[in-house]
Amino acid sequence: MAFIATKDNDGKRDPAIWSAGRQKKADSRTKKEIREAELLSVARKIKSHVAKAIMTSAKILDREEAKDSDKIAASKLILTEYLKLIDSVYLTEDETEVGQEVQQQNVPTFSLHVLKPNETKEE
DSSP states (O other): OOOOOTTTTTTOOOTTOOTTOOOOOOOOOOHHHHHHHHHHHHHHHHHHHHHHHHHHHHHHHHOSSSOHHHHHHHHHHHHHHHHHHHHHHHOOSOTTSOOOOSSOSOSOOOOOOOOOTTOOOOO
16 A cells, blocks of 8 residues: 655645554453463463583582582572472372373284285284
């Protein structure tokens, strides 16, 4: 869409030009939903640094010249992350619910055993 230049329009701005900028969509989310989305975003950004922090903590524990307070803080971080990992693996909301195995046993068996032309495979 071409606009009329101000100099070609007797110094008046073209009324088709929208100077207020792009209109924002109305956000109909609740404050709780917005807060949860922001927390999830921050957690995703931090997740990649957790492994580095644990490895650094392990190095601090192994150093002889580290202060005792630093060693305690490092061990606290490692234990806290370990407990979170164990909780996420073993604790579920409903322990009585029937679970699904990761490796299912009802898959067809596939064999690459080559039979000679006059042999038949016994089952």
